[in-house]
Amino acid sequence: MAETDQKKVATVLYVDDEEMACKYFVRAIEADYEVLTAPGVNEALEILRRPDSGIEVLVTDYRMPGRVGGELLRQVEQEYPHLVRILVTAFADKDVLLETVNGGDIFRILEKPVDVEVLRSALRLASDNARERAARRHSLLAIEETVAFLAHELNTPLSTIANFARSIQRRVNGPEKEHALPLKAEIGNAAAHMSDNARYCLAVLSSFVDSVKRACVVPPAQLTGGSAQQLIGSILNSYPLTPQQRAGIALDVRGDFTVRISPNCVALVLSSVLSNALRALEGHPQPAIRFVVSTEGRPHIAIEDNGPGIPPAILNRLLLDPVTMHGQNGGSGWGLIFCNRVMQSFGGHLRVQSGEGQPTTITLNFPASEKEPA
Numbered sequence: 001m002a003e004t005d006q007k008k009v010a011t012v013l014y015v016d017d018e019e020m021a022c023k024y025f026v027r028a029i030e031a032d033y034e035v036l037t038a039p040g041v042n043e044a045l046e047i048l049r050r051p052d053s054g055i056e057v058l059v060t061d062y063r064m065p066g067r068v069g070g071e072l073l074r075q076v077e078q079e080y081p082h083l084v085r086i087l088v089t090a091f092a093d094k095d096v097l098l099e100t101v102n103g104g105d106i107f108r109i110l111e112k113p114v115d116v117e118v119l120r121s122a123l124r125l126a127s128d129n130a131r132e133r134a135a136r137r138h139s140l141l142a143i144e145e146t147v148a149f150l151a152h153e154l155n156t157p158l159s160t161i162a163n164f165a166r167s168i169q170r171r172v173n174g175p176e177k178e179h180a181l182p183l184k185a186e187i188g189n190a191a192a193h194m195s196d197n198a199r200y201c202l203a204v205l206s207s208f209v210d211s212v213k214r215a216c217v218v219p220p221a222q223l224t225g226g227s228a229q230q231l232i233g234s235i236l237n238s239y240p241l242t243p244q245q246r247a248g249i250a251l252d253v254r255g256d257f258t259v260r261i262s263p264n265c266v267a268l269v270l271s272s273v274l275s276n277a278l279r280a281l282e283g284h285p286q287p288a289i290r291f292v293v294s295t296e297g298r299p300h301i302a303i304e305d306n307g308p309g310i311p312p313a314i315l316n317r318l319l320l321d322p323v324t325m326h327g328q329n330g331g332s333g334w335g336l337i338f339c340n341r342v343m344q345s346f347g348g349h350l351r352v353q354s355g356e357g358q359p360t361t362i363t364l365n366f367p368a369s370e371k372e373p374a
Helices: 003-006 019-028 041-049 069-079 093-103 114-172 183-217 228-238 244-245 263-280 335-344
Strands: 011-015 034-038 057-061 084-089 108-113 249-253 287-293 298-304 349-353 360-365
Touching: 003 249, 011 019, 011 041, 011 069, 011 228, 019 034, 019 114, 034 114, 034 298, 041 057, 057 114, 069 084, 093 244, 108 114, 108 298, 114 183, 228 263, 244 249, 244 298, 263 287, 263 298, 335 349, 335 360
Parallel strands: 011 034, 011 057, 057 084, 084 108, 249 287
Antiparallel strands: 287 298, 298 360, 349 360
């Protein structure tokens, strides 16, 4: 049974008031597809409204008692535009076909009685089209998710810069008696704060862009609603690893869980932490990185490397100040601060454990609400 399920590439809803037609349709394609059937338009809409229906392809007869297939196609086109729609009809009525095609964005029209091979060919193409639509839809959701985080994260430092700038402007344009020596100190203090906030904004954007580039971005369709194990697998499959690097990476799953909140942002954090680990291991004779997924205590993903470790003076400031051991390689020190802020944005946080000459472990701690097993 498990092997058969793996081959099923899409879920298809077939709508026809003839019971024998439904049975014929199911027998013809059930080996390759998950098939649901409905005897009419209203019943089909009820199925589509189920949050767990997972339907990707709709196949409907045209002539049915009550509401015809054309009405269903038009309503589906408005409410479920991502579905691929196929019309089956026994009538070669040009006006009917034109009305349906123009009003319902039809992928294919099949004539009754439907030839099995023609049906299978149409469904193969429809399944491919459904996957492309799903990928585009999830890409838009991923962009919306990450842009919303960036907008929220950059709002405070940019507002701080603007407030300091307005304060300085008021002082400079005020009465001359206010241009005393204290103004110098105030301008210096404001400039320092503006510089820090501006550097943070630039670092957030740089870390985001860098993570996206290095991760090749994990296909969003693989992230939404996926487990922590699946998320890590997707990243490792898309990250540009050398054979030696890939051979040194291990995955230890002690308790899997679903990453429900901001999976695309979590993917950026994981790819950024992986990038740091790989950079720390450059030149190491036997580089090793281990991902640990667990729900013990609270859901978490730990990434451990056997690099040179982090000195205590840097470790204690790592999530607070822009410090780095890789300045000569372009490191800014803002990367882990950005990653921690991403985790904090949905109730989690980062934890860094290391020491000079000791392994480094960076743990992504998730809210307890994520603890439900995947």
